[in-house]
Amino acid sequence: MARTEPAAERFAIRARRIFDGAALLPASRTTVVVDKGLISAIETSGTRVEGHMPVHELGDATLLPGLIDAHTHLVFDASDTAAVNVQSAVHRDLAAAMRLRARAMMDHGITSVRDLGDRDYLSLMLREETAKQPAAGPRIVAAGPPITSTGGHCWFLGCEADDAEAITAAVDDHALRGVDVIKVMATGGRMTPTTVPHESQYSLKELRVAADRAHFHGLPAAAHVHGRRGIGDALAAGFDTLEHVSFMTATGIDPDPGIIDAIAASRVIVSITLGLLPGVHASPLMESLTPRILAHVKDMADRGVRITLGPDSGLNPAKPHTVLPYAVEQFAGAGVGAAAALAAATQTAAAACGLSGVAGRIAPGREADLLAVTGNPLANIADIHNVAAVYHAGVRVV
Numbered sequence: 555m556a557r558t559e560p561a562a563e564r565f566a567i568r569a570r571r572i573f574d575g576a577a578l579l580p581a582s583r584t585t586v587v588v589d590k591g592l593i594s595a596i597e598t599s600g601t602r603v604e605g606h607m608p609v610h611e612l613g614d615a616t617l618l619p620g621l622i623d624a625h626t627h628l629v630f631d632a633s634d635t636a637a638v639n640v641q642s643a644v645h646r647d648l649a650a651a652m653r654l655r656a657r658a659m660m661d662h663g664i665t666s667v668r669d670l671g672d673r674d675y676l677s678l679m680l681r682e683e684t685a686k687q688p689a690a691g692p693r694i695v696a697a698g699p700p701i702t703s704t705g706g707h708c709w710f711l712g713c714e715a716d717d718a719e720a721i722t723a724a725v726d727d728h729a730l731r732g733v734d735v736i737k738v739m740a741t742g743g744r745m746t747p748t749t750v751p752h753e754s755q756y757s758l759k760e761l762r763v764a765a766d767r768a769h770f771h772g773l774p775a776a777a778h779v780h781g782r783r784g785i786g787d788a789l790a791a792g793f794d795t796l797e798h799v800s801f802m803t804a805t806g807i808d809p810d811p812g813i814i815d816a817i818a819a820s821r822v823i824v825s826i827t828l829g830l831l832p833g834v835h836a837s838p839l840m841e842s843l844t845p846r847i848l849a850h851v852k853d854m855a856d857r858g859v860r861i862t863l864g865p866d867s868g869l870n871p872a873k874p875h876t877v878l879p880y881a882v883e884q885f886a887g888a889g890v891g892a893a894a895a896l897a898a899a900t901q902t903a904a905a906a907c908g909l910s911g912v913a914g915r916i917a918p919g920r921e922a923d924l925l926a927v928t929g930n931p932l933a934n935i936a937d938i939h940n941v942a943a944v945y946h947a948g949v950r951v952v
């Protein structure tokens with residue numbers, strides 16, 4: 555992935571508190587120095603910054619790594635008919651809408667996204683634009699069109715492959731086009747009514763072919779999985795991240811503790827699909843399942859599963875592209891606490907997206923992707939919505 559063009563400035567940011575992606579730093583460390591788009595140092599409040607260096611004084615704010623949406627779809631319009639609209643939109647209009655959605659995400663502190671399924675490789679085009687112009691939108695990790703079976707989940711995004719040979723060819727084509735990650739629809743999904751979410755679309759052998767071929771090209775592989783068999787098979791096949799992991803059945807959800815323990819032991823990251831805009835009604839099924847889903851994600855966390863937040867933003871009106879902070883709030887409220895929820899959306903998200911060493915931490919050498927919120931989200935997670943400033947690659951965008 556192209557590195558973001560650095561900003562020329564050298565400056566310092568001061569805030570009352572710094573959460574570095576894992577923990578709150580000691581109260582004395584309040585000053586982040588940014589140099590050419592990178593974090594160069596974290597200084598104590600007593601440190602006098604060089605006279606010519608501008609200091610952004612943010613006052614009673616908490617500075618965090620920019621949030622990372624580990625599972626978005628910039629091609630979807632967050633309407634009730636997103637799946638239909640993406641098929642009829644003309645290329646130019648779709649690209650223009652994606653630009654606006656990407657830009658809006660930064661207003662909510664989201665400075666990196668992993669797009670896990672587009673049409674016509676449009677997210678790769680946008681990736682190049684935001685890498686050159688940090689103010690244009692977040693850093694983008696792009697999968698291109700997801701690989702699915704004929705008529706399978708999200709078939710309309712344009713990449714159907716039904717056997718080992720076709721899967722290999724599809725992965726090769728994606729690699730040639732320069733994707734950052736290979737996305738495979740291992741089970742059906744709710745968005746595609748002709749599919750059954752809990753049923754597998756591929757055999758274990760076919761999933762192995764997909765993951766192995768991705769790794770052959772040096773790419774990570776992400777599996778969309780709802781049903782128990784698909785979850786177990788994708789884990790056994792060697793996928794690097796598991797998306798959703800809802801353990802959906804025909805009537806509800808039925809988590810399998812044995813598989814969850816195996817996921818925890820594997821250290822594979824699970825991207826959970828929390829995040830709903832308040833006041834917008836999700837489907838009655840989802841609303842009735844929410845308490846069980848929250849108990850399930852808490853149980854996964856307790857069993858030691860590495861969890862990040864992949865809200866599937868863009869899917870429907872309850873999931874606009876800016877929904878991630880609500881997923882953070884919901885995950886904290888599920889019982890894991892604020893620090894774990896914030897780490898899931900920053901440090902762990904960076905690992906899930908192949909951005910370890912690049913984003914997700916406030917540490918020297920990382921990109922200066924930063925979110926400042928007024929108040930203290932460690933004490934009151936709702937403060938995550940109080941955006942005071944956002945920096946992408948050292949460029950102040952809010």
Ligand SMILES: [Zn+2]
Pocket residue numbers: 625626627670671866
């Ligand atoms: Zn998705």
